[in-house]
Amino acid sequence: MAKFLNAFRWKRRRMESDLDRELQYHLDRRIEDLIKTGLDETEARRRARIEFGGFSQAQEETRETWVWRWLDSLVGDVRYSIRSLSKSLTFTLGAGAVLALAIGANLAIFSVVNTVLIQPLAYPDAERIVSLETFWTNTGRADQDVSGPDFLDWQAQNNVFESMAHYGGEEGVAIVVGDRAEFANDMSVSTDFFTVFGQTASAGRLFTDRDVPTGGAPPTVAVVRHQWAESHFGSAEAAIGKTITDYNIQLRIVGVAAPGFSYPGVTDIWSPAPTSRSNRNASDYRVVGKLKAGVDLAQAKAQMQAIGDNLARQYPENRFKTAALIPLQDRLTGDVKVMLWLLLGAVVVVLLIACANIANLQLARSGARTREIALRAALGAGRGRVMRQLLTENCVLMGLATGAGLILASLLVDGLTTLSPADLPRLDEVRIDRTVLLFAVGLSLSSTLLFGLAPAINASRLDLWEALKRGGSKGATSGGDSRLRAMFVVAEVALSVILLVAAGLLLRSFQALQQADLGFTTERVLAAYTQYPVGSDEERRNRTAFYSDFLDRLRATPGVSSAAGAAFLPMGKEPRPARDYFIQGRPEGQPGERPKAEIQAITSDFFKTLEIPIRAGRDFERTDTLERPPVAVINETLARASFPGESPLGRFIRTNSKSPWIEIVGVVADARWQGPSQPTKPVIFFASTQGIGGSLSIFVRTSLDEKSLSGSLRTLLHEANPTVPVRFETMEELFSYSLAYPRFRTRLIGAFAAMAMLLAAVGVFSLLAYLVGQRTKELAIRRALGAKTIDVIRLVVGQGLRLVAIGLAVGLAGAITVARLLEKLLFGISPWDFNAYLGAIAALGIAAALAILLPAIRAAAVDPLIALRHD
């Protein structure tokens, strides 16, 4: 490198001296010739010089033709830029910090967007993997759950898929590894499951058709997750041949998946499952498939829909069903797409405001640098040359800021992943990769143009004569210059208003979520998730007895005011698809048209523990056992929907057209069990003591601190049965978990809005301060002619208010447009929520007031004597 540079310098020196000699020769020859025509030497020299034109100009223009010239001048420009930037250190540091912050925030958010939405899923040929779903033609909704016979027909009749597989299972299943009881995420999958994802085993083997159990027998083999194998057995190889007890079934580990593979979610154990051929109404499976290479999505969609339509004609159960395809990536990230693009949009706006600010500072600086630029122009620099110099300076500034921004982004990404909802898809993959770097380069180049071009053009258009003629140190500004600056400030204010309104809306919506009446209490309630796996009817009875016994002991514990069990945790932790229900004495209706209800199985005292009022009838009792006729409790929504104007008590209901009828004995108030943003749905409660539902989660209400109770609860449980694992959460935590996404986006947008507001205020402040500086003389004259302090203040404040008012008006107009995009994310408030807009205006107003007042006070402090003597 040094060698190359030396050679470069040497060559350059030689070319320079050659050029000098060449031009000198020309001049000398001309002088000689002129002397020969009879002129004296002085006159000849003069004439030759005039004819020749600018010697240095000829030199300069010739140099411009040299190919490596651009490189040469670039080096010069960069060197000059660094010198000029380090000369105004305050500007450089301030602008650099603002840009670095904005760029850093952009890169951090973009790296999340990039990983989640842009980068293909981390499977071979991931773009060919799709989710196959049931599409309900009567409701127009796609439903991920597919029935076994449908799956088999889809698989047999298509020719667009390379492979197709189904999966289904549970999270938090109790398993025993060695002598330890613990929770694991367990999936039953069909043979081709790993083929769809193009997976190979990192040890052992994956499933073959022979692994699939037949005749209702349980599976005997399992494949486990790589990291799970390592944490349990030390290495993938060591896991092969080991046994896991899963639901009292012995599974031998025959294979370990490749590192990083854990679909769906974080699955620990996969076991092979046969496909049910019996019931087209039982939608038990989720289906994925890999398209053949070269088959496009539309073609596959058309074929699958044709197959689905055919089945709809063939089977009455399929009357309203057909098949739908959704790329797996869209299926996995569909829910967070809007939110992530919104965040990216917001953070780009922050960058825009930062750019407008820097552009403004540059304009102010170029005012002060007028003489420097004029002199450079006078010494032979062309207009393009001046512009290039200024742009290079901005590029150098931006380069530094981008470097700092990248470092900042890598820190922010860590913070962001901690802050973001734990179930944000692909969160663990988020990193700064080549795409992010490319984005960084693109972003910084475009922002450099954005904030650098206007000042550069402005400076290069400079009227040299005027600039040089003007003496004072104040530099020159034209009216156009400050108009441009005012426009920048208006844009800043407008953009920050949009962000403030968005933040206000999200905040109001978040408050509404927090204050929403859930219909049950979350205070001082501990939820303990347990798993009691059973294999036989006898064990099932034992389990019921175990929980009854355990709950009784718990109720006797000091500090416990009430305790109960329920099969499914609230707040989206254990959502269950709604099931069709039937009412005795009414027509069954067609599949797809039947009313649906959520199912919950609970013990007595559940309503008491969670403070859900009983509206009619009774709660379950200890006497509601397997030996007694089955009973159910419904919620008010179901009562309203199915029993308008009549009492549901004593009526019979069931959720399977073949099972026995169950008597409704009570009606309870509605509760938003799945979280505040979920509408209340019809719910049927069954008595877990009557053998419905599986393992229970225990809910304990206490007068003590919930967490302190967990120790004694664990001890009690361990004494009763050491193989039942338990996990604790307070209801407050569960509630908070359900607000993870709203909280995440509200916080981020709020932070961005605050940044935007601050930058806009700085923009207003710096423009006004600058204008006051420019008008010092004028203000002094006004003062001298008798203007009062208040007049001067009014002058500056008026100017500032005009800017802010225009920005506010433009911003509000923009906000109304943006608010419509937000509608989907809002809960309990309209996108035109008055308070949100008022809050935004107030926040901006306060910031703007400060930004206006400070320069106004400075203007008021102008001493006419000093100001007029100055200059």
Add this chain to the structure above:
Amino acid sequence: MIYSHVSKVEVISIYRLTRVNFMPPSRFPIPQGTLDMLILQILSLEPAHGYAIAQRLAQISRERVQVNQGSLYPALHRLEQKRWLKAEWRQSETGREAKFYSLTRAGRKQLAEEKESWNRLADAVRLIFNEGE
């Protein structure tokens, strides 16, 4: 003021010299491409240095073509960069060393092509002018 040693008059004269393309009165301005072609033509006769090229252009055109040095040298260097000309330092007729330019093979080819297309253009223009008369 660091520039205070530069007097205003000086600054203005520098400004005039550089910003306004201070050309000696030429009979008519030569389009840039044309100048390149003329240089190639002059050099096709024999190698020459810059001053000689300017002289010869003026002589042959009976003073109708006069080239500004600010155009001549950039053009020469540009043609050299394009490898249509090569240059070497040689003793000139006055005994001093001067930079002599000569045509390369590529330069000859270029000249032939430019003459060809110039002639065609000139013919076409003439045809159109004659039509109007």
